[in-house]
Amino acid sequence: MRKELSKLDYFTLKVFIGLVEFKNGSVVAQKLDTTQPKVSRALSNMREVIHDELFVRRQYGVEPNIMADKLYPIAKSIVQAYEQMADVTAQLPEKNQLIIAAQEHLAGFLVDSISEVCQRQGLEISVSIQAWSDNVQELLAQGKIDYAITVNSTQSESVRNFKIGDVKNYFLAARKAHPFFDKEVSLSRLLENKLVFINYAKVGLIEHWFERYTKDHSLDIKMSFKTTSLAMALNHVAKTDDICWTASIFSYLYFNSRSDIDYIDVTDFYEKVLFPNGDFASYSYYLQYHQSHDNDFSTALSKLLQQSLALAQEQYEQQSMAN
Structure with missing residues (x-):
């Protein structure tokens, strides 16, 4: 067995680690910039050396067995040692492009922070922004998206969540x-107008909290439309009599720069008038990234976003x- 272990080269171990983390051969091939047949040969080689199947086939990929789970941290440390010897430490991103997902008014905040961390660490990395969609969480789990900013993020075994701050302000x-x-702002006056809602980091047929509020209190509501695009919402209300309910400092920074929009901070109205018992929902922003990005770059990015x-x-x- 010890002699056979010499067959486990750097690439084979990288394939093994990738299959444990991403559970999909095509994703591993993409990450390693290689072909799927080479990934399959590397896996076959490791199976022969270890004398174990290592993975169980599933409908959309593979699942590591008990032996693979035991070998994973050992293989990870060996690969890290290889990379340290080559002066390409595991503390740096392994590629020169990062794929991020964020709504438009959050994307600039994330891009600027990534650029600053790159500058501090002497890295040359470009950023590709993917439009927010209903499969962002799935793409994060598969490692096809590197970083995303979400609201009240969904927990996932393979995705890390770092809280960067709370939503503290609400605006009309x-x-x-x-x-x-x-x-003066009042609920009755607000309900006289057609409203536009922002679904932050949410898609599909999900009710906005104000929709639920009016249902719970048997109130009529005039809804113009819902969107994940703050720019679309503001462009619409700038030309109509509709009113947009929006939240967070990110929204403020976005519409405060526009000369065709007025706004009012309604945080007290939200917390004290609509929810006098203090039973209002709270919202927080999270940086999400795949577990394979557990490194100093992600730590620095998380802290910078939090500070900013x-x-x-x-x-x-x-x-x-x-x-």
């Missing part, structure tokens, strides 16, 4: 000189107090 945005802003969000929130609060 409408066209300049909208009559709604002439008087906290700073933006602090600046907004100072400005609000000054006004």
Whole structure:
């Protein structure tokens, strides 16, 4: 057995690690920039050396067995040692392009943070932005997306979640000189208008919290439309009498730069008027990435995003107090 172990070269171990992490041969081939037949030959080689099947076939890939789970951390440490010897440590991203997914008003925040971390660590990495869709969580789990910013993220065995901050502010945005802003905000006045909702990091037929609220209180609501695109929502309300309910400092930074939009902070209205008992839902932002990105780059990116969000929130609060 010891003599046969010499057949387990760097590539074979990388294939084995990839199959444990991604559970799909085609994904591993893509990650290693190789062909699926080469991945299959490497797996066959390792099976012969170990005298174990290592994986069980499933409908959409493979599942590691008990032996594979035992060998995985050992193989991972061996590969890391190889990479350290080659001065390409496991603490650096293994490719020169990162694929991210985020809604448009969050994408710039993530891209800027990635660029800053790259500059600090002396890396040359480009970023490809994928539009938010209903299969982002699946693509993250498969390793086809490297990083994503989500709201109240879904837990997954192969996806890491790092909380970068809370949604602390809520806003109503409408066209300049909208009559709604002439008087104090009230629920009855709000319901007189057609509303536009943002489904943050959510897709499909998911109710907005305000829809549920009006149903629970037997209130009528005039909904114009729901979208994941803040730009689309603001472009619409800038030309109509509709009002957009939106949230977070990211939204504020986005519409505060527009000359055709007015807004009002309705955080107190949300927390004290709509939910006087304090039973309102809370929302948080998370950086999500595949477990294979457990490295110093991801740690640095997570901390920078957290610091940047906290700073933006602090600046907004100072400005609000000054006004």
